[in-house]
Amino acid sequence: MFLTVTPNPCIDKTIFIPKFKPGDRVRSNKYTQISGGKGNNVARVLVTLGFQAGALLWVGGYTGKQVVKMLQEKDKVKCFPVWTEIPTRTITTILEEENGRQTAFFEPGPRISPQEYNNFIQTFNKVISSYKIPIVVLSGTVPDPKVAFLYRDLIQIANKQGIKVILDTYGNEFSEGIKSNPYMVKPNVEELTKFLNADLKDINSRIGAIQYLHKKHKIPCVVLSMGREGALVCWDNTYIHIIPPKIKEINPVGSGDALVAGFTIGLYKGFSIEDTGRLGVALGTSNAMTWDIGKFEIRDLINIYEQIKIYKINPINNQKVQYKEHTPLPVLLPKLKNSSL
Ligand SMILES: Nc1ncnc2c1ncn2[C@@H]1O[C@H](COP(=O)(O)OP(=O)(O)OP(=O)(O)O)[C@@H](O)[C@H]1O
Ligand SMILES: [Mg+2]
Structure with missing residues (x-):
């Protein structure tokens, strides 16, 4: 457990109400x-x-x-x-x-x-x-x-x-x-900006920031979630950027929590950093596609998982190379296949 x-x-x-302005008395059904x-x-x-x-x-x-x-x-x-x-x-x-x-x-x-x-x-x-x-x-x-x-x-x-x-x-x-x-931390950009008191607007400064947490604070796995821009991960000195496809955002609240659930499973099962990151981001993105927090459609999860792009980053010069291999989701989560498809 x-x-x-x-x-x-x-x-x-x-x-749920049609609309309101401050001071209104609003009835809802x-x-x-x-x-x-x-x-x-x-x-x-x-x-x-x-x-x-x-x-x-x-x-x-x-x-x-x-x-x-x-x-x-x-x-x-x-x-x-x-x-x-x-x-x-x-x-x-x-x-x-x-x-x-x-x-x-x-x-x-x-x-x-x-x-x-x-x-x-x-x-x-x-x-x-x-x-x-x-x-x-x-x-x-x-x-x-x-x-x-x-x-x-x-x-x-x-x-x-x-x-x-x-x-x-x-x-x-x-x-x-x-x-x-x-073992792992997962700030979002706003949280890490405040913690480091640094400007983290571009991707290179964000790579520097997760590298700092990994090396100076000795945190083996650092995940920076970036909303629709996906996530940057540093794990055992490997750096990757995981990019989700464009979606119609309904409610992104709890997307970070869904991503954390994916990493919890990946760490436990010993999945690769790439498969773990793909699962985490797919869960975060699927959560953003529904109103309910911590809920998602299995079909969305499977589609998003397949459409995600992953780039490996060389932290010395920040050069990126696309990483195309991945384990199919039903192989990664066989129980999901049995119960939900
Ligand atoms: N609009 C979006 N489009 C695509 N993916 C999204 C979107 N919003 C969130 N995500 C996915 O969810 C993950 C986590 O989102 P985010 O960075 O917003 O987390 P967070 O701010 O910690 O959220 P919370 O604390 O509310 O759970 C992102 O890495 C991304 O994969
Ligand atoms: Mg969060």
């Missing part, structure tokens, strides 16, 4: 809700692809219970809740169907008491010693700035047990987390 960690989950509610939070999105994708996923989360109150219920019953994700006194937040997105505009309102996350912090660490220890966990995915923000070092502590514990950690966060959580040497 893979373990995802989501310290700051939410109920992710979308209200349609809304959807899912268990939100970046690690939960990763877990949902892993389960869709036929893998088992567990979710460790801080949850509180009635909304927290709902998050756990939805994850377990709808998403088939095994939950390890750590309860907080303060209830879990709801994120409300207003989707205007006439123009596609999205406006989102975020409630604050909970403050975390020392006892709740210790409970989280203890539960993490218990889960990784009771289940066979090859990879842990740490995703998103930590709700209380007082404990922004949470990921640093969790990575240290996982490293001691020989469990690979994927870290997908930003800000203090990122700078604290990389002190403990995660």
Whole structure:
């Protein structure tokens, strides 16, 4: 079982309305809700692809219970809740169907008491010693700035047990987390720009940036996701640029999480960097083609996977050469072939 960690989950509610302006009283006749939070999105994708996923989360109150219920019953994700006194937040997105505009309102996350912090660490220890966990995915923000070092502590514990950690966060959580040497990080361009305080507008500066993280921070696998421009990957000194085809973007939220799910599988199964990158980008792109976060059409995934282009990069002179070979998706994921085609 893979373990995802989501310290700051939410109920992710979308209200569909024709259109609105601030100050309006608007009635809606349609809304959807899912268990939100970046690690939960990763877990949902892993389960869709036929893998088992567990979710460790801080949850509180009635909304927290709902998050756990939805994850377990709808998403088939095994939950390890750590309860907080303060209830879990709801994120409300207003989707205007006439123009596609999205406006989102975020409630604050909970403050975390020392006892709740210790409970989280203890539960993490218990889960990784009771289940066979090859990879842990740490995703998103930590709700209380007082404990922004949470990921640093969790990575240290996982490293001691020989469990690979994927870290997908930003800000203090990122700078604290990389002190403990995660196996993989996945910033997007905006997140890495802020971390390095550097201009990362062109591809050469981005190659330099991932090289810096790989070499100076000793992170074996660095993935920089770049939205419609795909992703740059540095893994064991090999550099590649993975480029998806042009698509009609419906909702790219959670595309980074879908990409992380692809890398989780690739690392676990020992796929090549090229096949892993192709799978990760295909998942990110397919996620952007549907409204639901962490959901995709298998048919889109298969089409996109075939259409992706990969270039190998020489980091000394940044020269690119196209790499054409790839393993067909049904060979890579035989369970997908049986259940979904
Ligand atoms: N418009 C798009 N067209 C094609 N592919 C896309 C598009 N948007 C996202 N993707 C795919 O999804 C991957 C991850 O996207 P992105 O860089 O936006 O992640 P992110 O900012 O971390 O997202 P989030 O944090 O919301 O999950 C990209 O590398 C790319 O493969
Ligand atoms: Mg992201």
